[in-house]
Amino acid sequence: MCKLADYDFSFPPSLIAQKTAGKGKTKILHCPKNGGTLRILEAGQIIDLFNPGDCIVVNNTQVIPARLFGKTRHGGKAEILLLKQLEPAADNSARWEAWVKPGKAFENGKEISISNAKCKSEGFANPGDSKTRIINFSVSSAEFNFFLAENGHIPLPPYINRTDNASDKSDYQTIFAKHAGAVAAPTASLHFSESMVNELKSKGVYFAETTLHVGPGTFENIKESEDFSKHKMHCEEYEIAQPAANTINECKKNGGRIVCIGTTSVRVLETVANEQGLVKAAKGMTDIFIYPGAKFRATDALLTNFHWPKSSLILLVSAFYGKENTLNAYKFAVENSMKLFSYGDGMLII
Numbered sequence: 001m002c003k004l005a006d007y008d009f010s011f012p013p014s015l016i017a018q019k020t021a022g023k024g025k026t027k028i029l030h031c032p033k034n035g036g037t038l039r040i041l042e043a044g045q046i047i048d049l050f051n052p053g054d055c056i057v058v059n060n061t062q063v064i065p066a067r068l069f070g071k072t073r074h075g076g077k078a079e080i081l082l083l084k085q086l087e088p089a090a091d092n093s094a095r096w097e098a099w100v101k102p103g104k105a106f107e108n109g110k111e112i113s114i115s116n117a118k119c120k121s122e123g124f125a126n127p128g129d130s131k132t133r134i135i136n137f138s139v140s141s142a143e144f145n146f147f148l149a150e151n152g153h154i155p156l157p158p159y160i161n162r163t164d165n166a167s168d169k170s171d172y173q174t175i176f177a178k179h180a181g182a183v184a185a186p187t188a189s190l191h192f193s194e195s196m197v198n199e200l201k202s203k204g205v206y207f208a209e210t211t212l213h214v215g216p217g218t219f220e221n222i223k224e225s226e227d228f229s230k231h232k233m234h235c236e237e238y239e240i241a242q243p244a245a246n247t248i249n250e251c252k253k254n255g256g257r258i259v260c261i262g263t264t265s266v267r268v269l270e271t272v273a274n275e276q277g278l279v280k281a282a283k284g285m286t287d288i289f290i291y292p293g294a295k296f297r298a299t300d301a302l303l304t305n306f307h308w309p310k311s312s313l314i315l316l317v318s319a320f321y322g323k324e325n326t327l328n329a330y331k332f333a334v335e336n337s338m339k340l341f342s343y344g345d346g347m348l349i350i
Contacts (some may be wrong), residue, residue: 001187002291004222007318008309009330012326015337016159017344020171024193027338029347031321031329035299038332041188043191044199046303046348050259052204055251057244059264060209062177065152065169067325070114078112080119080135081155081183081216082148086217094137094144097125099216106133115151155183157219157342159308171343181213181237187305189341190260192219206251212286213237222241222312229341231289233312239283248298257300259350263307263316266290266299273298279341292323301350306333306340 001188020026026043036064050056066082071340079101086095100106106121113119118138125132154164154172164172174189175197201207217234224230248258249270258277260266271286272279290296292315302320307313318326329347 002227004224004226004228004310007314007321007327009327009332009334011334011340014333015340015344016287017339017341018160018162019167020190020343021339021345023175023190024196026191027345028191028303029329029338029345031325031347031349033321035322035325038329040336040338043193043346044196047196047199047203049348049350050203050205051257053159053206053251053254053256054255054259055206055208055248056200056259056261057208057210057248057265057269058174058176058192058261059212059214059268060174060178060187061182061186061211061264062180063154063173063182063192063214064147064180065154066183067153067155067164068114068148068151069153070112070119071287071288072110072112076102076105078102080114083132083183083215086134088141089136092140092142094139094141094147095122096135096137097132097170098135099131100133100135102138103130115147117147117151154217157184157222159341160343168259176209178209179211179213181211183216184214184218185342186212186214186262186264188265188303188346190343191253191346192261206247206256207299208247210239210244210265211237211239212268214262218313219308222310228291228315231312233287233289235285235287236264236267237284238271238286240268240272240279240281242281244266245272245279245281252298253278257350258298259301260301261303261314263302263304266296266302266316266320269298270294270296289321292319294319296320301348303346303348303350305342306330306338306344308341317347317349341344 122134
């Protein structure tokens with residue numbers, strides 16, 4: 001029985017990072033992969049743990065300002081969280097899959113206003129999914145990015161108890177961000193500054209980029225608390241291009257280590273890796289669920305943030321590092337007042 005309760009830990013709410021310390025200014029818990037002594041480093045000090053010929057794999061997704069706030073005809077509040085852009089309507093208006101609240105504001109025929117635009121629901125996106133609607137905007141598909149830039153808000157995680165501000169537009173975006181589509185940041189990459197990357201490259205460390213557009217499902221609770229192996233993961237769009245696959249495979253063949261930055265990079269590589277740990281260029285949707293007992297084929301080391309108790313993310317880390325090691329590391333982090341979750345500190349298992 002795969003019991004979710006076995007992957008719980010306690011922490012004071014004061015350790016939930018409400019803002020970032022800054023790129024390259026966080027703390028990283030070095031967790032020797034063999035279960036050796038834990039030690040807390042400044043972010044820049046992790047450079048010493050890499051060898052020439054290692055390959056760092058990052059996720060180059062870009063967070064979009066996916067949260068929109070509007071008003072109903074009677075002045076009530078309404079909210080939309082964009083998930084996936086769809087084909088435009090016949091009149092070329094923009095259409096998106098989205099989560100909405102309150103649901104009654106988006107019943108068929110009702111409209112809400114966001115700035116000068118109107119939007120309404122076309123109904124549920126998928127049978128049996130009561131959360132996801134198809135939203136039609138009175139904005140042309142060509143103009144929608146401008147509309148979003150003017151009216152959209154950074155979709156901060158639910159445990160950050162404040163509204164987004166101007167600095168979040170850069171703070172919640174990694175230095176690797178290129179391809180728009182995520183509604184949550186691949187937060188492990190927030191630990192890197194440009195100077196750290198340059199120093200690593202000068203040392204002879206390679207970088208390879210993947211894309212995985214992180215969806216809001218990353219924050220959803222696992223419902224199968226008695227046997228989490230029955231949990232169905234959300235689907236996310238990914239891509240790994242041929243040059244990145246070549247870099248990773250050459251590193252493997254030459255004895256270097258593949259160091260994934262974040263659980264999203266792990267999920268891409270383990271989706272496309274063969275039994276020998278070599279990866280192929282590919283794009284598509286992945287719902288891979290990695291939990292204790294899984295075999296890692298491509299990933300040799302992992303830099304990741306501290307994750308919410310009993311989440312799919314802490315299960316992935318436990319699969320890689322072991323349950324006891326993982327929970328001991330979390331306990332050590334809490335006892336030493338390390339900051340937790342998206343804007344917090346991290347751990348490097350290497």
